[in-house]
Amino acid sequence: MQEVTGLFMVATMLRNILGKYLPNPQWVDIVITLINIGAIFTVISLSAVILVYAERKVSAYMQMRIGPNRVGPWGILQTVADMIKLMSKEDIMPVGADRWLWILAPVLLFIPSAAVYVVFPFDNQAIFADLNIGIFYFIAVSSQATLPFLMAGWASNSKYALIGGMRTVAQMLSYEIPLVFSILGVVMIVGSMRMSDIVAAQQQVWFIVVQPLAFIIFLIAATAETNRAPFDLVESESELVAGPFTEYSGMRWALFFLAEYANLFAASAIAVTLFLGGWNGPWLPGWLWFLLKTALMIFVFMWLRWTFPRPRVDQLMAFGWKILLPLSLVNVVLTGIGIYTVKYFS
Amino acid sequence: MQGKGLLAGMRITLNRLFGKKITVHYPEEKIPMSPRFRGGELDLAHNKCIACGLCAMACPNQVIELTTRTDEHKKRHLTSYIYHSGRCLYCNYCIEVCPTDAICWDKNYENSRYFRHQLDVDCLAISRGKSPNAVVGTNPDDTDKEEGTT
Numbered sequence: 033m034q035e036v037t038g039l040f041m042v043a044t045m046l047r048n049i050l051g052k053y054l055p056n057p058q059w060v061d062i063v064i065t066l067i068n069i070g071a072i073f074t075v076i077s078l079s080a081v082i083l084v085y086a087e088r089k090v091s092a093y094m095q096m097r098i099g100p101n102r103v104g105p106w107g108i109l110q111t112v113a114d115m116i117k118l119m120s121k122e123d124i125m126p127v128g129a130d131r132w133l134w135i136l137a138p139v140l141l142f143i144p145s146a147a148v149y150v151v152f153p154f155d156n157q158a159i160f161a162d163l164n165i166g167i168f169y170f171i172a173v174s175s176q177a178t179l180p181f182l183m184a185g186w187a188s189n190s191k192y193a194l195i196g197g198m199r200t201v202a203q204m205l206s207y208e209i210p211l212v213f214s215i216l217g218v219v220m221i222v223g224s225m226r227m228s229d230i231v232a233a234q235q236q237v238w239f240i241v242v243q244p245l246a247f248i249i250f251l252i253a254a255t256a257e258t259n260r261a262p263f264d265l266v267e268s269e270s271e272l273v274a275g276p277f278t279e280y281s282g283m284r285w286a287l288f289f290l291a292e293y294a295n296l297f298a299a300s301a302i303a304v305t306l307f308l309g310g311w312n313g314p315w316l317p318g319w320l321w322f323l324l325k326t327a328l329m330i331f332v333f334m335w336l337r338w339t340f341p342r343p344r345v346d347q348l349m350a351f352g353w354k355i356l357l358p359l360s361l362v363n364v365v366l367t368g369i370g371i372y373t374v375k376y377f378s
Numbered sequence: 379m380q381g382k383g384l385l386a387g388m389r390i391t392l393n394r395l396f397g398k399k400i401t402v403h404y405p406e407e408k409i410p411m412s413p414r415f416r417g418g419e420l421d422l423a424h425n426k427c428i429a430c431g432l433c434a435m436a437c438p439n440q441v442i443e444l445t446t447r448t449d450e451h452k453k454r455h456l457t458s459y460i461y462h463s464g465r466c467l468y469c470n471y472c473i474e475v476c477p478t479d480a481i482c483w484d485k486n487y488e489n490s491r492y493f494r495h496q497l498d499v500d501c502l503a504i505s506r507g508k509s510p511n512a513v514v515g516t517n518p519d520d521t522d523k524e525e526g527t528t
Contacts, residue, residue, distance in 0.1 A: 090395070094391045335392065339390075340384065
């Protein structure tokens, strides 16, 4: 099963080249680790830039508009221009803010978003760390993103931000649980939490066919987890005063959105890994399949965002606890029954 | 079935995604303003104006500032016509009161200026700058007289 593929070959070649110039294997390991970290951050920042542009284009096309078309050909440099503007903006800290918490919040929010990239199987064997608890690691690390939102809301010394932070935490906690239970069905079938095992198990049939209910629950819960519409009560700027990041400006504010787009990519990549067969696919190289499927999932998330209106906060909570959670539990029970039936008959 | 409306909504947005875009490429393309649009500056036809000063009197904000001169036949002629667009309410009183329909809106909506004094417009000079359609009964020293019609 573990045949050598494109990205893995590149890594091996790089390792060989480095081995000629560096004195011992430890040095090669350190350099390779640094390259890996750099690669993760490149993927995140590049994807954020591309996704912002894509989001604006998709939203424009769905609203019969054209979207950015002034800066560069087809407006592709618009995001770059926006980034330069954000970097040159004044950094304002509110009077009476809890200084360290306030400074740390956007950074701490970004760290878990970046850290989950460690376990994504971009290609066969092209994975930074193939943990045997890969999916558990993803859930554990990504759920840390809740705390910085509360920190930001609390430290801003603003009632709007505090209420916004609490609303965010309530939403993210409520939807984390159905998200995890929907993943559980896949883990039960595969019998492993290792990402590469999950993808390898989908060589014949993708889990979206076996677990359609889980996929829909995952899609809804992931939309809520990434704070995207219709569940974007976290970041609605004019209607709900931008929630926990009301008081942030310039690059600090941009970090919140960088984390948001990193999360969007992460959620799509996890959906691809769990339900859409990961790197599996004919003809094309695996990493390309992975990227194509991830792009498709991102498009689906954007499609949802620009179609549905936002629910009220009580409807949001009721939907999470009264519908999604029972449904995901039913899915776990059904999966269990299914597994035993298959075992009984085979 | 629950959630049918959600799918219908998604179908509509997907159709729009591939559908025709209705954007007007603004600086290159412009939409002609409707006949009742009030905006821009006063477009004065100085050959129609009888310098009665009713427009200036009708204005609640003293936006129009005009001076006149009476000739040997006791006929009044316009010597200056300044429109202070920064104070204008676009109430249309001046245009309604004009007995000869000498003024109308130029329907321009790009009104921003860098300096306040640029909002004061010399309508007479602009009107003379354009070639007039008819030059009957205008200022005797009007040089546009010989230029003919457009």
